[in-house]
Amino acid sequence: MPCLRLRSPHTPKALGGWVLVDALGRPRYWPTIWADVLRAGLEDSTRCRHLYAIDRLYLHFERQYESDLLDCLLTDCQFDEIESGLLGFLSSLRNQATFDGVDNSSTWASAFNFMLDVIRHVGSWTDEIRTALEARVLRLERLYAHLAPCKPRPPAPIRALPSIVIDDLYRIFNPLSIENPFRNERLRWRNYLIFLLAATMGLRRSEIAILPLDAIKSDFDPATGKECYWLNVDESHYEHEDSRSDAPSLKNSQSRRQLPISQDVLIASDNLGMGHKRSRTHSYLFESQKGKPISLRSIQRIFEIASEHLSAPAKKAILIRGNQCISAHDLRHTCAVYRLTKYMESGIDLDTATNKLRVFFGWSATSAMPRHYARAYFESESADVWTDSYDTFVTALRNIEGDH
Incomplete structure (x- = not known):
């Protein structure tokens, strides 16, 4: 199961909640940092929803590169591979939206914002990295921030009861x-x-x-x-x-x-x-x-x-x-x-x-x-x-x- 909820009475309450794990049950590095540090204020239900979307991103990168390497790509800021993987992920979400009639907008938004948050965090380690990454982060935002995996939905129907x-x-x-x-x-x-x-x-x-x-x-x-x-x-x-x-x-x-x-x-x-x-x-x-x-x-x-x-x-x-x-x-x-x-x-x-x-x-x-x-x-x-x-x-x- 990609998302596990830590609920053991032996686990301190502050360490409980949802965690994203790999195929061997080990917590994924950057999703854990993201959820516990970069977005530490998320409530359990919101955290779980984002982590499931991020898991889909990890599984796509693993299929595309035939290796579970997204954590390494983010740590080393390999932008060419990251951009290629993001483009492939967006295409897969669009295909699913077309054939299954599902709305993957929230999945894309969660995955994309996770990537930007982590890259900005990595880029803040040294001045040299920050300067080198700034232009690439802007490029990612300009290319992908306004894209969506499916057509805009009409306004939600009014559900106030008569x-x-x-x-x-x-x-x-x-x-x-x-x-x-x-x-x-x-x-x-x-x-x-x-x-x-x-x-x-x-x-x-x-x-x-x-x-x-x-x-x-x-x-x-x-x-x-x-x-x-x-x-x-x-x-x-x-x-x-x-x-x-x-x-x-x-x-x-x-x-x-x-x-x-x-x-x-x-x-x-x-x-x-x-x-x-x-x-x-x-x-x-x-x-x-x-x-x-x-x-x-x-x-x-x-x-x-x-x-x-x-x-x-x-x-x-x-x-x-x-x-x-x-x-x-x-x-x-x-x-x-x-x-x-x-x-x-x-x-x-x-x-x-x-x-x-x-x-x-x-x-x-x-x-x-x-x-x-x-x-x-x-x-x-x-x-x-x-x-x-x-x-x-x-x-x-x-x-x-x-x-x-």
């Missing part, structure tokens, strides 16, 4: 509804809270899966004279090792954030925790029916079950958008459109509104996602249910809770 689907989902996930498809009270409150975190706070599936038990914090606010509550989106600091085979991780450093929570999230959290105690072997907020940390696949299965219970008009609405079922990420998209709508309606200008989105949803400074939703703002019809139907549902839920 109001009829959102309305149905609140009905389905309501823990007190006779239409709730989940088997027992604990599962209903667990799944309802997961739904709220995705729909009203825009959390990614991986962010939901790694929340610790004490993710919700509170403090007294002297200005309002009330207790205020917020959610810390972060990894559990109580776990040395995540036992899940699909162990989730934060996407980037911006993913660590604090978000204010609403009363309905607090109610769902309280109901999940009160009266549903069980012995735990982990510190995560959400667990499976067997008491283990919930898997990413299980979270997706929750939304698949909910999709099966949508009304016929709601199913038709998502089919029109090319979806067979709803995912947690669809709710994240919908939440982003809704929040941008609220920002704009409050009189905030578009640039400030998109910057607010960037902070709230944990996007990096270079992410184009906020602008993507600026377009979605003008096309979405999902906001109406949030102000009317959802408020009505929450009011009814609170009244029912007050009767117990």
